[in-house]
Amino acid sequence: MAGTALSLQQFIASLDKTCLPKILQVCSGVYFQGSIYELSGSEVCFSTGDLIKVTDIELLSVSCEDISNNETFELPLNHTGVFKLVPEGFPYSTVEEMVSLRPLGLDSSLPFSFTSCSEMTFDNFTLGAGRAVTMVSIEQRKGEEDRVRCHLQGQQGASAEVLIPLSCQGEFYECESKECFTLKEIMSSPCLCSRRFHFNNTTMCGRPLVLHPIYQVQAIMHLRKNVVKFPSSLEVDVVDVTEQCKDVNFVTPLTLIEVLSQPDELFPTMAEILEESETRPVLHCSWLPELSKGQHLVLHKKGTSAMVLASSLKGRKAQQFFLVSQQYGGRFRRRPREFSSVYELYVASARAPGLRVSVTRNSEEVEEEGLPALSVGEQLEVVRCERVELACGGSKGQRQTTEALVCQRFQEFSEDDDDNEEEVEEEEREELILPLYMQSHFVEKITDNKKYRFKDLDKDFTLPLDVKVVSRDTELETDPLVGFPSLRLEAALLEPTIQASLPRSPEHCFQIPARWLSMTVSFTQDPLPWPKDQPPKCHVDTVTEVTDRFYYEFCKQTDSDETPPPRPPKRKPLSSKASSKKASSKSSKRTSSKPDSPKDLPARPPNSSLTKEFSNLTFTSKKRPPAPPPPTTLHDSPPPINPRKPTAGLISGKALPNTYVKVEDSKRNATVCDVHADVDSDHDYESVDETLAEMVKRAQETVLFYS
Incomplete structure (x- = not known):
């Protein structure tokens, strides 16, 4: 056993987080009425000689010890009270020693006051014994000794200034400072942690206090697989044996993100799940229940997979969401998209110019809002978006400028009219102005009946896109995308994944999205479940069903800066005659509908x-x-x-x-x-x-x- 034994509290308080990990050996201690207890869901057992590898520390709270009666109490880090330094009772022999022991350095701790026990003279100025002197700054001149500039408050409000060399010797005592500190400021300074304080509000506790930080320690114990967490306030004596135990093999827990950072040469390898995901899972697939604590996995490789987020349309059944790999072998046929507003047309046309739609619901003309009339079956082609002037509020002569889609309304012709189509089309085409705030219903016009693969869709079209699976992926036992009347391909993404399988069927692989599962695993030395140098032919599931929570979280992370659709103009109040006519008509309708009229x-x-x-x-x-x-x-x-x-x-x-x-x-x-x-x-x-x-x-x- 090397080094000096310290209490766990002292060692963790003096530990620099950048020096982790550290290996400690337990010397002795008392453990909460026994040596086995449970903290933060982990069973912890310390015995003399145990090795602990500290991987992380986190400040939890502050323990306050009343040195007059040895009573202790804890305060949270967000405690709003402030503290004052208690002056040290021992003397300083030089001014330089007194300055160097200031808690936060000279620049941030000035001014502070001190007294001298003997009379001193500086440059024809005599400083009497016991007089309080306030140090305000330090003077540094090239080729001369550093000095501190001090103020002396005299009688009847008069003050004097004196320069005192840092090397000045004597017997100096620190005076109580007016400076106050918060708990976070005290805990962030090693010098302040070693000082005594009292509450600025003396009604709480006016006696001197010693403040000790309490950390939550995250560590790995030798010959144990799970990560343990315990407070640094345990009455355990430890010694630092990091240098002597460099070669000791500790189980190294790795998150899935940390697995991605491992070198490619380590794969394929065997791993064991140490901690399964505690939060509500965002995946909804058959292999997820198998990923439980203690389960062994075959990790084939890691990488980045090109995927598309797909969703079923809202209807009677609950909406479903899928992550579909670009390696998906099924084929798609395009489906017409539906739009419920002109703004949706604008967004779609900005991504794919030349959009053609058909009106699916009648819309009456609203002159005061500049809304034209639309009839079911009318064909529209989006031309451009521009700012136009439209009538507003129903008042004559008043107009407003707004964003609108310029469309061409035309008549659809049959094949028999091909010869005269060009001539008639020129006559039948009509320019139409649709404000972006207009609500209507449209359906996309599609004449394409071709079957596409994923890579072809990515080349020829932009997402979002509505499709239907017309031929399943033969590599999958059951293709979950077959049977939907329409699927919307929402967005493409590059997802870091780990290709894994269960040891009982190593050829049946699945892709784990590492960012969306909070699991902890450790690499093991177990042999791979196939003959040496004869890896199986892997079949990878190219479709992973996800929950609506995954969809909404993904939308939050990829939220664009698109402006919301504009609001329609406010309608101005009608004239008194029009309003009276309207009110009389309404009252007559209400009167006629009364049963006791x-x-x-x-x-x-x-x-x-x-x-x-x-x-x-x-x-x-x-x-x-x-x-x-x-x-x-x-x-x-x-x-x-x-x-x-x-x-x-x-x-x-x-x-x-x-x-x-x-x-x-x-x-x-x-x-x-x-x-x-x-x-x-x-x-x-x-x-x-x-x-x-x-x-x-x-x-x-x-x-x-x-x-």
């Missing part, structure tokens, strides 16, 4: 007093008008509120006479006595006068209720 009530003469009563009521208004005066035939007191009779009682088996027909005055007062009720009916029928009286009561009840 006047037209559903029994008929009444137009010149009756009841008609005047109802003319003052507004059934569609929230605020009811005040109650009208009661008819002269009624008493001054309000009528009693009677329960409403069911509407079925008003329906008669015989048709009532049309009371809206104008009749003579002699017949107007006659009751309908000649209309006899059906004796065999179960209903009781009222006369017209009784019905009108009942309706007057209802109208008054309604007015009283809303008034």
Whole structure:
């Protein structure tokens, strides 16, 4: 055992992170009521003589020790309180010694104050014993001794300045500084970590404190495969044996990204999974459940694979996403793309000029927004995008400038019209202005019926592209892309991958996207599962299904700086006449749709007093008008509120006479006595006068209720 034994806390606190890894040997210690415990999900067991290879440290918190009673407490790194330095009790023999022991260097720690125990004289200036002197700067002159510039506060506010050589000897004591430090500043300075502090806010704790950083240590233990994590506050004594144990073979855990950095000569090799991915996986494939902790893998090679991200169209079934290798052996046929706005047409035409589409939904003309009318079946060809002036807000003479697509609207001809097509096409073509903010529905016009491979699609077209698999990849047992009516090839990407397989079937390989799986593996010395120098012929899965989380994360990483589609212009308020007409039309529609509207009530003469009563009521208004005066035939007191009779009682088996027909005055007062009720009916029928009286009561009840 070489070197000096230190506590784990002292060793980790003094450790420079750039010097890792370090190999430590355990000397002794007490381990939480025993030698085996579990921390951060890892079972840790330290015994005397164990070797620990420290690979990383991370600051977790700060332990504060009250030196007056040895009590300790922890503070998080984001603690908002600040601390002041406690002056050292021992004297400094020279000014240079006092300056060199300042915590953050002279430039950043000035000014600070000190006192001298004896009287001193500098350049005809006498400094009395016990007087506080404030050091403000250092003076360096070529060929002369360095000196510090100090201020001395005199009586009645007067001050003096003196230059003191750094070599000046005496007995100097540090005064308390007004400078405050945060926990992060203290932990980032080795000099500050060795000093004592107290809270600037003395109500918390005014006693001196010693601050100790607590780190989370990530290490590998000898003869153990998993990575362990433990705090540096464990009561363990260790010694540094890095130089003596250079040749000791530790299991080296590697992330998949670190596997990519290994030399090509190491492949193919055997590996063991030490830690499987703990997060929700972004892959949805058959081989992913096999990648569990302790599983052995054959790593054939590493590299970068050209892939395309494909997605199925949204529909009744859940949308699916795939990573398709450029080595995919199936064939595709192009499918027409659908667009739901003019802006989508603009984006597609910018990538592939000469785009032709067909209108799939009628659009009415909106003059105040500059939107033209479109009919189903019309053919459009995108020509260019430019800024145009369009009418806005429905006001005459007011126009605004906006981005728009200039398209040509033309008539589609049959094969019989080939001879006259050119002449007619010139006459039938019409220029059309479509603002980018216009919402409509289009479908791409495709006359191509050719079958393509991936490499051909990449040469001739730009993504995104809608395709359909018309012939499967014969190298795959089951081709997951077959059966979809349409697939959208979203984007091409170069993905770092590791070609791997399971030992029981080394010829059946799959590609692991290293950036998307957080696994840890270690290389082993196990032999490859095939005869020496006789590697099997590998069949690689060229299609890997991924989850929607992969798709959204990929879109975040590759988010372009494209501007969002423009908004339509704001509609200006209509004129008072137009708005009143519109409001009256709406109110009439609402009134006619009410189930209790006047037209559903029994008929009444137009010149009756009841008609005047109802003319003052507004059934569609929230605020009811005040109650009208009661008819002269009624008493001054309000009528009693009677329960409403069911509407079925008003329906008669015989048709009532049309009371809206104008009749003579002699017949107007006659009751309908000649209309006899059906004796065999179960209903009781009222006369017209009784019905009108009942309706007057209802109208008054309604007015009283809303008034």
